[in-house]
Amino acid sequence: MKRTFPAMAVAMAVTLIAGACGDDGGESEAGGKSDKPTVLVGMIGARVGPVASAGVGVGDAIADWFKYVNANGGINGRQVELKEIESEYQVPKGIEAYNKLKTDGMAVALVAGTALSDALTGPSAADQIPIVFPGQGNASAVAGEKFPYAFPGAPTYPHQAAAAVKFVLDESTAAGKSKPRIVCLGWEPPPGQEYCAAVKAASEAAGATWVKQVTIPARAADVKPQILEAKAANPDFVFHSTLFSLAVAVMKTACAEGLGTKLVTWHWAVSENELNGAGAPCAEGLTGTAMGKLPATNPAPLQKLKDAAAKGGYQLSPSAGNNQLYANGLVAALLIHEALRNADAKVGDGKIKGSDVKAGFEQISNFTGDGILCPTTITAKDHGGNRAVNVYRIKGGAFTPVADCIAGPKLAGLEPDLG
Amino acid sequence: MGIVATQTGKFYDSYRREFGLHPTRSNRVAAWAAVGVAFLVVPLVASDYWLGNLSTIGVAALGALALNVLTGFTGQISIGTAAFAAVGAYTVGNLALRYELSPLLTLPAAALLTGAVALLVGLAALRIKGLYLAIATLAFQFVVEWLLFHWSEVTGGVQGVISVPRTQLGPLDLNDPLGKYLFIAGVLGLCVVFVENLFRTRIGRAFVAIRDQHVVAAGMGIPVFRYKLAAFFCSSALAGLSGGLYAYYVGLISSEQFGLDLSVRYLAMILIGGLASIPGSILGAAFVMLIPLFLRDGLPNLGIEFAPGTQVHVEQILFGVAVLCFLVLEPRGLHGLFNNVRDYFRNWPFSYKGER
Numbered sequence: 001m002k003r004t005f006p007a008m009a010v011a012m013a014v015t016l017i018a019g020a021c022g023d024d025g026g027e028s029e030a031g032g033k034s035d036k037p038t039v040l041v042g043m044i045g046a047r048v049g050p051v052a053s054a055g056v057g058v059g060d061a062i063a064d065w066f067k068y069v070n071a072n073g074g075i076n077g078r079q080v081e082l083k084e085i086e087s088e089y090q091v092p093k094g095i096e097a098y099n100k101l102k103t104d105g106m107a108v109a110l111v112a113g114t115a116l117s118d119a120l121t122g123p124s125a126a127d128q129i130p131i132v133f134p135g136q137g138n139a140s141a142v143a144g145e146k147f148p149y150a151f152p153g154a155p156t157y158p159h160q161a162a163a164a165v166k167f168v169l170d171e172s173t174a175a176g177k178s179k180p181r182i183v184c185l186g187w188e189p190p191p192g193q194e195y196c197a198a199v200k201a202a203s204e205a206a207g208a209t210w211v212k213q214v215t216i217p218a219r220a221a222d223v224k225p226q227i228l229e230a231k232a233a234n235p236d237f238v239f240h241s242t243l244f245s246l247a248v249a250v251m252k253t254a255c256a257e258g259l260g261t262k263l264v265t266w267h268w269a270v271s272e273n274e275l276n277g278a279g280a281p282c283a284e285g286l287t288g289t290a291m292g293k294l295p296a297t298n299p300a301p302l303q304k305l306k307d308a309a310a311k312g313g314y315q316l317s318p319s320a321g322n323n324q325l326y327a328n329g330l331v332a333a334l335l336i337h338e339a340l341r342n343a344d345a346k347v348g349d350g351k352i353k354g355s356d357v358k359a360g361f362e363q364i365s366n367f368t369g370d371g372i373l374c375p376t377t378i379t380a381k382d383h384g385g386n387r388a389v390n391v392y393r394i395k396g397g398a399f400t401p402v403a404d405c406i407a408g409p410k411l412a413g414l415e416p417d418l419g
Numbered sequence: 420m421g422i423v424a425t426q427t428g429k430f431y432d433s434y435r436r437e438f439g440l441h442p443t444r445s446n447r448v449a450a451w452a453a454v455g456v457a458f459l460v461v462p463l464v465a466s467d468y469w470l471g472n473l474s475t476i477g478v479a480a481l482g483a484l485a486l487n488v489l490t491g492f493t494g495q496i497s498i499g500t501a502a503f504a505a506v507g508a509y510t511v512g513n514l515a516l517r518y519e520l521s522p523l524l525t526l527p528a529a530a531l532l533t534g535a536v537a538l539l540v541g542l543a544a545l546r547i548k549g550l551y552l553a554i555a556t557l558a559f560q561f562v563v564e565w566l567l568f569h570w571s572e573v574t575g576g577v578q579g580v581i582s583v584p585r586t587q588l589g590p591l592d593l594n595d596p597l598g599k600y601l602f603i604a605g606v607l608g609l610c611v612v613f614v615e616n617l618f619r620t621r622i623g624r625a626f627v628a629i630r631d632q633h634v635v636a637a638g639m640g641i642p643v644f645r646y647k648l649a650a651f652f653c654s655s656a657l658a659g660l661s662g663g664l665y666a667y668y669v670g671l672i673s674s675e676q677f678g679l680d681l682s683v684r685y686l687a688m689i690l691i692g693g694l695a696s697i698p699g700s701i702l703g704a705a706f707v708m709l710i711p712l713f714l715r716d717g718l719p720n721l722g723i724e725f726a727p728g729t730q731v732h733v734e735q736i737l738f739g740v741a742v743l744c745f746l747v748l749e750p751r752g753l754h755g756l757f758n759n760v761r762d763y764f765r766n767w768p769f770s771y772k773g774e775r
Contacts, residue, residue, distance in 0.1 A: 047728035056728070085715065086727035091676045092475055093711065095669065103468035115675035122582060122670030126594055138673070190674055193568060 036078040039340060039352045041066065042101035043082060044120075046112035049089040050189075050218070053244040054268040054325050055112050059084065060317030061329025062110060065301070065337070068308045075337065076344045078352075087112070091119045102127055108339065108357040110332055114138060114191045117150065124149040129354035130339070130361060134332045134385070135160070135267045135291045139194065142384035143416040144362070149354070151361050153335045153378060153385040154291045157191055158415045160266045161198035161239070162205075162408025163389040164289050168237050168264055169206050180236035181209045185226055185250060187242045188218040194414070195241035195266055201411040211235055216242060220249070227253045235262060243268045251278035251286065261285030267389075271323040272399075280397030287402075289389040292327035292372045295320070296399050300370040301330050324392075324399055327372065334369035335361075335376070335385070374405035382418045440615060457604050462597055470596040472708065477603040478664045480704035481610055482681075483688040484697065485657035488614060490686075491695035492623070493650035494630030496549065499540075499556035500658050500685045502563035505677035506533045507659025508666040509567075509574060512581035515666070522588050526606065526663045533659025534652040541651040545644060548633075560679055567674035574674055581672050593667050603664050607701075610657055614697055617653065626650045630695075690742050693752030702753040706741070710734055 043062055046055035066082045074080060083104060085097035094116035101109060109124070109131045111117045117137040124131040125148055133141075134154035141150040155163065165182070172180040182203045186196035196213045203210040211233045214226045223246065230238050238259050240250050247269045254260050255278070264287045275283050293299035302320070309316045319326050342360030343352045364378040364385075374388040387410075391403040431437040441447040461473065486500045507529035514525040544555035567574045575581060591598040617623040625646045628636040637643045666672050684707060692703020714730050714737075725733055749756050 045727055048731045059728075084727045086731045088731050090680070091669070092479070092708070096472060096475060096708075096712070099468050099471040103466065115673065118673035119669050119671060119676065126670070188568070190568065 036074075036076075036344075036349050037351045038079045038081045039075075039343075040081045040083060040101070040104060040106045041336060041340075042098070042104075042106040042109040043084040044094050044097045044101070044109055044111045044116060045084050045086050046089045046116070047086055049087075051089050051113055051243060051268070053271055053273060054328070055089075057271055057319050057323040057325030058110075058112060058329035058332060060319040060323070061326045062333045062336075064305055064316050064320060065330060065333035068305050069337065071308060071312060075340050078340075078344050080340065087116055089113045089115060091115055094119060095123070098123060102129060107343075107352050107354050108132060108336060110336065112136075114189075117141065121147050121150045127354065128358070130358045132332060132336055132361075134335060135328055136191065138190075139415045142382060143418060144379065144381050144383040146416075147383070148380075149358055151335075151339075151378065151383045151385075153361070153376065153383065154331055154373070155267075155289075155387055155389050156384065156415070157195045157241075157266065158198035158201075158411050159384070159387040159408070160289050160389055161195050162202040162411055163387070163406045164239065164264050164266070164287070164391070164408070165199060165202035165206055165208060166408040167391050167403055167406050168287065169208050172208075172236065177236065179207060179209045181211050181234060182237050182239065183211045183230045183233050183235040184213045185223075185230060185238060185240035185242065186213050186215050187240075187246065188215055192216070192241035196239070198411055198414050199239045201414055202408050205409045205411065216240075216246060216250070220246060223249045223253050224257075227257050227259065231257050231259055235259075237264050238262045239264045240269065241266055244274070245277070247274045248277035251282050255279075255282035263287070265289075267291055267328060268325065270394075271319075271325045273323065275394065275397070275399075280394070283394045283397070286394045288392055288394075290324065290327060290392060291389065292331040292369075293390060293404075294392055294399050294401055295324060295327050297401055299327065299330075299372040301334060301372050302327070304370075331369065331373055334372060335364070335367075338364050338367050338369070384415075384418075438619060440612075440619065454608070457608070458601065461604075462601065465600075467596040470600040472712070474596070474600045474603045474668050476701075476705050476708045477600070477607045478661055478668055479685075479688065479708060480701040481607050481661035481664060482658055482685050483692065483700040483704045484607075484610060484614060485654045485661060486685045487689045487695065487697070487700045488617070488626075488657060489650055489654035491689055491693075491699075492618060492630060493626040493647065493654075494633075495545070495647060495650065496553040497556040497654070498553055498679070498682045498686065499560040499563075500654075501677045501679065501681035502556075502560040503533050503537060503655040503658035504662030504665065504681070505563050505567060506536050506655075507662030508672045508677065509581065509662075510659065511663035511666040512583055512672050513573060515583045515586065516581055519584065522586060522593070522602070522663075522667060526660055529659045529663035530656040533662070534656035537651045537655030538648060541648045545647045545651060557679070560682055564674075564678065567677065581666075583666050583670050583672070586667065594670070599668055603668060606660065606664055610660065611697055611701075614657075622646065622649060627695075687738060687742055689752075691745055691752055693754035694750070696752065696754040698757075699752045699754035702757070706753060707738070710737060710741075 045059045047059050066080045070079050087094040087097055098120050111120055111131045111133045114137050117133040120131050130149045130151055132151045132153055137152050139156040139158050141147045142152050184196035184199040186192045200210050214229045216223055216226050242250050254263055260282055267289055270288055295302055305316055339357050339360035342363045343356035347356055361378050362380045364376060367376045374386045376385040378385050388405040388407040391406060392399045393402045431442060436442050441450050482500055482504055489495050489497050510529040510532045511525045514520045514528055540559050544552055586593040591602050593599055593602055625641045628641055629643055629646055633643050688703035688707050689700060691706050693699025711734050714734055745752050
């Protein structure tokens with residue numbers, strides 16, 4: 001057995017060297033239907049790891065969208081090569097993936113996860129390759145002059161929190177209760193903490209009664225102590241910033257403690273998988289926000305994908321049918337598509353570079369992505385895109401839209417003041 | 420004068436040689452060859468992508484070396500290496516950003532401050548040992564993670580990011596892949612020489628004596644607690660340097676980058692590379708960093724290709740199997756394996772059973 005190790009090591013070395021000597025793929029064509037050089041879109045995914053539930057939905061939607069685009073002649077005849085490298089939401093792997101994709105000639109990268117977008121913000125500016133991370137990432141990244149190649153492009157966590165607070169406050173006021181009591185269950189990692197900080201700021205700014213934040217450890221298996229602490233505060237609404245299995249635990253425990261219908265959450269918390277995990281009765285009444293129109297409402301881009309799949313005799317990714325987060329992925333795909341379309345118009349038959357895509361993003365104006373996004377405008381100064389979210393509620397075990405494109409108050413100190 | 424066996428077929432013929440930094444001719448040749456490859460060949464032949472990968476390996480190797488000083492050489496288990504790296508990274512980040520200090524000042528400051536923090540932690544933690552020490556370092560890991568989220572004056576808070584400004588160190592542009600690589604390789608090289616020398620000194624031998632039998636070490640007059648504290652200081656200072664290098668390499672640090680999983684990866688690196696082995700620290704880091712690349716870029720050349728999501732599951736299984744295999748079949752890790760292979764060829768066609 002001992003002698004098999006050197007053999008394995010030699011085999012690994014040989015195959016690595018062979019890989020290094022191979023074609024870098026930078027000029028390959030996905031479909032070969034045009035003389036325009038292919039544009040490479042990198043996807044640094046997170047289908048495995050702590051944010052896997054979001055990573056799968058987003059990754060599948062982006063893959064499906066660009067498959068559809070290529071099958072329909074590309075972007076103004078230019079084929080899009082999508083290359084995905086999994087990061088497991090680990091920064092060193094994300095950096096390696098970014099470097100690999102950069103070597104391959106990537107013009108723009110979709111980055112899954114705040115830790116990765118933070119780590120890649122510096123390199124992306126140095127390399128002049130835009131990174132896109134809709135609905136996630138550090139809120140300060142919307143400052144385009146400070147972070148010229150970082151594009152959140154859609155509501156960041158403070159935006160999501162502010163809009164959700166505004167929605168429940170309006171609803172509560174209409175029901176005759178003007179100062180609802182708000183508690184936030186904050187997932188310990190930075191995105192979760194930022195969300196709760198924003199819920200607090202928005203509650204105070206909008207006139208609700210902020211009670212307290214209860215932190216849920218990143219690796220918690222049981223959230224009953226936190227739910228009981230929240231319950232003891234006698235809240236009217238319990239916001240939470242968890243996702244994946246923790247979201248299921250929060251829903252089930254809140255349900256058992258009679259807080260189920262008071263739960264309000266962010267973009268990434270709940271897909272059909274979490275709904276099934278908690279059980280429809282427990283999820284009943286939960287309010288959440290989404291970047292895009294819900295798949296249940298069959299927004300036009302999703303319908304296009306379905307029609308093309310039916311016509312072409314192929315299957316969309318499994319999550320297209322059962323993952324609410326798929327729509328968030330479509331939002332990301334459509335933003336990238338629009339930036340590439342603008343870049344293509346600029347370079348004509350030439351090669352699209354990262355700086356062209358940056359300029360393409362900064363030309364996006366009142367873009368709705370065939371109705372799936374709230375109107376989005378990106379400028380050189382403001383890479384935020386839009387601050388508005390769609391609100392849904394679980395009714396009868398289904399995601400039901402209850403409000404479109406709601407934006408909350410601006411939160412001084414939590415989001416950059418861009419004038 | 421007795422002749423002392425070292426590597427198979429190689430013998431010391433003087434005390435001076437025995438205590439030399441590189442006691443045999445082959446050691447010296449290997450050391451200079453490594454320097455030549457690292458600083459002459461690699462910069463000439465490696466692409467920016469591979470320079471980036473080698474830089475990542477260099478940063479990880481320094482972290483693994485730090486842990487090896489404590490765990491491999493001194494026998495004290497720690498699962499808080501990432502926390503010490505975080506202290507170093509934020510020290511460098513803040514000094515570079517706020518005071519625009521040169522890496523020649525920020526890195527020593529990071530090492531010293533991290534070492535000082537380790538002394539404070541060690542005063543309490545090193546009075547216990549074994550599993551209890553591991554749990555104490557785990558607690559420190561969580562304390563640091565909490566501080567990263569909440570000490571906003573230093574870290575910027577939960578969503579804080581510290582951008583390390585563009586840095587020029589003499590002819591090296593630390594924003595350029597080659598500049599970063601040479602900088603990281605240089606610091607790693609100096610640290611390797613430092614650790615090699617450390618274990619040629621009375622202090623280093625005391626560390627090893629404590630690892631091998633702390634009761635006997637105490638009986639021989641070695642102040643065990645003081646030397647454990649010294650080992651903790653050295654190890655943590657190196658971990659702080661590793662964090663500082665990481666800050667220069669990535670150019671931006673945030674609170675999510677120094678979690679428990681990083682500490683566990685350092686443990687995996689030294690288990691796979693070889694406990695109490697300096698080359699093992701580097702080999703282990705390289706193994707852990709290169710396996711994903713092998714699965715992604717190497718296997719397709721053999722006709723085997725995984726979807727991105729599947730590949731990482733295969734990788735995780737492979738890591739688990741690798742750690743188990745090394746623990747059971749070759750506890751000296753990759754470095755031990757390398758020694759076996761070298762001895763096999765050196766003595767060929769005669770068989771040789773290496774030391775186990």
